Amino acid sequence: MTLSNEVTIAKAEMLIRKPVEEVFEAFINPLITTKFWFTKSSGNLEEGKRIRWDWEMYGVSAELDVLKVEQNKRILIKFDDETTAEWIFTPRTEGTFVTITNTGFKGSPDEIVHQVIDSIGGYTIVLCGLKAYLEHNVILNLVADKFPDAIVN
Known part of the structure; x- marks a missing residue:
């Protein structure tokens, strides 16, 4: 079995009905990101920084290493x-369209197909959690609830 480049790219997208500045900040500022994705971070996403x-x-x-941060436009991490994962933030009249692309599997x-499927599912959950939090101020606990039998803490 051979894989084309289209199969080895995971992509998740969603419209978030908030201004691009607010949506972008939600991904670079762990005080916000911890409301819908990971529980702890070593710092803000800033170009050139190594983050945990x-x-x-x-x-x-x-x-991860933060390779690129273009304010309100793009984030690239490795x-x-x-x-690598790349976020593209596209302002629209009704809010911000976020595209997350994950490559390099x-x-x-x-194994690659499994990784792509997991990545698409994971980033889709992240975008759904972001949408609920920013648009409705609701914390859905989607990441924790995805694998309840794997919780150790």
Whole structure:
């Protein structure tokens, strides 16, 4: 089995009915991001910084390098597993359209397909949590509730 580049790219998108400044800030400022995604961060996303994100309920973390931050437009990060994630923020009349693209998956074709599926699902949950929080001030606990049997804390 061979995979085309289209299959090895995970993409999740959603309209968030808030101004681009507010939506962008929600991803770079962990005081906000912890309301809908990870539980702890070593700092704001700033270009050139190395950051650690923790999901304390699962006892896992991720180390990443912030490669690019273009205010209210784009964020590009690289994880330790060499995958990259890019956020594109597109202002619209009704709010902000957020596109998250994850690339650089490695492994057998079956492993790559599994990683892409997990990534699409994960980033979709993140965008749904963001939407609920910013638009309705509701914390849905989607990430914690995704794998209730894996919770360690």
